[in-house]
Amino acid sequence: MDTVIVGNGIIALATAFRLAKRSKPSDKIVIIGKKARPGSATLAAAAMLNSFAEIDEDSLKTEADFFHFELSHLATRMWPKFVFEYMDAGAGRLPEGCAKCEGSHGACYGLGTYVINNTAADSLDDVNFNAIVAALKECDEPFEEISPRSIPNYRPQERYRATRAIYIPNEGWLNPRLTVDALEAALSTFSCVQYVDAEVDRLVRKGALIDSVVLKDGTRMAADKFLLAPGATATDLLAASALDIDVQRVFYGVGVSIEIKSPDFPHTKVIRTPNRGLACGLYSVPFYISPKAPLDSILIGSSNLISPGPRDGGQLVSIQSLLLGAMEQINSNFYRASVTRVNVGWRPTTTDTYPLLGKTSIANLVIATGTKRDGFHLSPVLSEALASMLLNEKVDPSYELFRPERAPIRHLSREAAIDKAVRHFISASYQHGFVPSHNRLPDQIIQMHRDDLEKLHDKVGARDWGIPPEMIEMYRYGHIKN
Ligand SMILES: Cc1cc2nc3c(=O)[nH]c(=O)nc-3n(C[C@H](O)[C@H](O)[C@H](O)COP(=O)(O)OP(=O)(O)OC[C@H]3O[C@@H](n4cnc5c(N)ncnc54)[C@H](O)[C@@H]3O)c2cc1C
Structure with a gap:
């Protein structure tokens, strides 16, 4: 089986590693992405392997939140073994320090x-x-x-x-940079793995399937399966590809x-x-x-x-x-x-702040992005599931919650969303040096945020659902259409 992986961040590399370990002699895995990794979240990450330390007051309230936490908790337990797995695989080719x-x-x-x-x-x-x-x-x-x-x-x-x-x-x-180096060293020991130092311009659909990807220089690369893991650029790439699938916007x-x-x-x-x-x-x-x-x-x-x-x-x-x-x-x-x-x-x-993970209505296309602030930590778990999806194996049915073509998850009520947004705005103001005056002004500021958010909810038609606080400005400036 020939697999093209679009993107070369932690999600792409970890999944390539899982696939390579299970590959047959005739298989090919092509990882496409610029070596310099422009905009890479992976290289900027801490990378903390935090699960409980990431919990906040709303973290465990819905099925989607709970499943997300389960994945994160599982990742904490998988990391020690995962480190040894890629270090063992890369033995002899690891960077000097590793x-x-x-x-x-x-x-x-x-x-x-x-x-x-x-x-x-x-x-x-x-x-x-x-x-x-x-x-x-x-x-x-x-x-x-x-x-x-x-x-x-x-x-x-x-x-x-x-x-x-x-x-x-x-x-x-x-250290995320050393982890990427070590994973690449491990991947270099598999003859089925090939890197292409280039950017994908678009995916090409022929009938019911993806046929190939076209690189920025016009080169076309065909494969049997495609994993789209380009991080934040996913929406731009999907728009350029006009695949006729409906995937919520990635910011x-x-x-x-x-x-x-x-x-x-x-x-x-x-x-x-x-x-x-x-x-x-x-x-x-x-x-x-x-x-x-x-x-x-x-x-x-x-x-x-x-x-x-x-x-x-x-x-x-x-x-x-x-x-x-x-x-x-x-x-x-x-x-x-x-x-x-x-x-x-x-x-x-x-748009709904939950990841996009899984198969799409195009049978040979799997999407993996939207991991926001814990994709590094989740990578040992997600890579196993993504490899299974590409190999047409069963995965935990709860992954359906994060199906790429789902309607945006809207679990917050309008009231809860406004309360939460006001709390976070005030918290952010204190972080940026806000000193309250000794009068009614602090309460008035809270009321001003509340009034503004009520108006914004009315404007975008959010009557029985709430805007995720992180997305307030994207709704305000019309970057998200209902
Ligand atoms: C400052 C910061 C701190 C963070 N801290 C943590 C942390 O402590 N713990 C944690 O778990 N997570 C953390 N994260 C989040 C984590 O980094 C991401 O969730 C994760 O790295 C996402 O991985 P990815 O592979 O999906 O995307 P990326 O790492 O962004 O990789 C995508 C790659 O695809 C390439 N690409 C893009 N478009 C194309 C194209 N058209 N063709 C080919 N290649 C393309 C990009 O250049 C990039 O190299 C942090 C993120 C940031 C920014």
């Missing part, structure tokens, strides 16, 4: 996440922190309530200190992360806040580079700006608030760290 790696006992993969509950934003942090603790208890997941002062390398400014903290031992982190969740070098304050664990203000909060993550380099590189993340199209640079305000947040809320000594790289990646974010 060859000396101790696998899951150190190096570019490590376990341990501290979640802090501080007062830098607003009480949404408390609500989400409580939701994390409640879920850990309900699922009997190991965790410890600890004194924030005992967290290694945690030295916030006094006024931003955490009042509570927990340690989750099973949730870890990776560009432009995210910034910043690599710093902090020789005196190396990290060995993740330190993070709960999700807040329409994003995943503030975090600092060990960024292991090589066995020869000291453990002094750290990734600070991350921002999120939903955009209808690609944006190459990070916004000044994103960079400013991440650096300020890191110095104020994580370690005040970071003022003397040096910035080594600013990453900008496009989180593939769908």
Whole structure:
């Protein structure tokens, strides 16, 4: 069987690896994507392997949310084995650093996440922190309530200190760039795998099936099966292909992360806040580079700006608030760290904010995108399911919930959506330096947001459903049509 995979991010590579391990001598797997990976979310990721630490007050309320959490929890358990699988497969061809790696006992993969509950934003942090603790208890997941002062390398400014903290031992982190290198090394050991350093211009449909893809230089490549995993560009590619299938729009969740070098304050664990203000909060993550380099590189993340199209640079305000947040809320000594790289990646974010995963009404086309902020973590699980879908095997029927041609999931009522959006807007304002005045103005601002959101819901005809808070501006400016 010949399979073309459009895209070369973590979802594409992990799925190619699953397929390659099961391939027959006559099979061919072609991975198409520019080597430089423009806009890659994968390369900008932390990449935290967080499941419980990502929970917020609404995370486990609906069937789709619950299934998403199950996948994420399963991914936490699969990562240690997955790391060894691709390291074993790539043995002999791994990058120099990886060859000396101790696998899951150190190096570019490590376990341990501290979640802090501080007062830098607003009480949404408390609500989400409580939701994390409640879920850990309900699922009997190991965790410890600890004194924030005992967290290694945690030295916030006094006024931003955490009042509570927990340690989750099973949730870890990776260096995404080394992971991509190691996966590519593993894939290079399979003769059926071929890379094409190019961009796909469009997919070509002939009758009921996809026949081929056409590259930007006009080259046509035929195959039996196609996996569309190009991250945030999926909608542009589908539009250029005119395949006559109805797939909800995927937006560009432009995210910034910043690599710093902090020789005196190396990290060995993740330190993070709960999700807040329409994003995943503030975090600092060990960024292991090589066995020869000291453990002094750290990734600070991350921002999120939903955009209808690609944006190459990070916004000044994103960079400013991440650096300020890191110095104020994580370690005040970071003022003397040096910035080594600013990453900008496009989180593939769908109209309803749930992933698009599965077969389509075109029998040989599978789509995998929309993983938003946890696609790296989910990749060992999703890659198994996607390989099975491409091989026409059965998968968990709950994947139907994320069928690419579904109508957008609208589980939030109008009232709940407006409440949630107001809370997140206020949380975001506090993160960006809002200082309330000593009068009615703070309440008036809340009322102003509420009135504005009521009007927007009326304007787009959202009477018995609510706009996902992240998508407010996309509805406001007409980028989503009902
Ligand atoms: C700042 C930031 C921090 C994040 N932190 C985390 C985290 O801590 N944990 C976590 O699990 N997730 C995290 N994420 C989310 C995670 O990165 C994504 O969910 C995941 O990487 C998506 O993978 P992907 O393969 O679908 O897309 P991508 O990684 O974006 O890969 C798509 C690839 O396809 C290529 N491509 C695009 N169009 C075409 C085309 N027409 N032809 C050929 N190739 C094409 C692109 O150049 C790119 O290389 C973060 C994201 C960002 C931006």
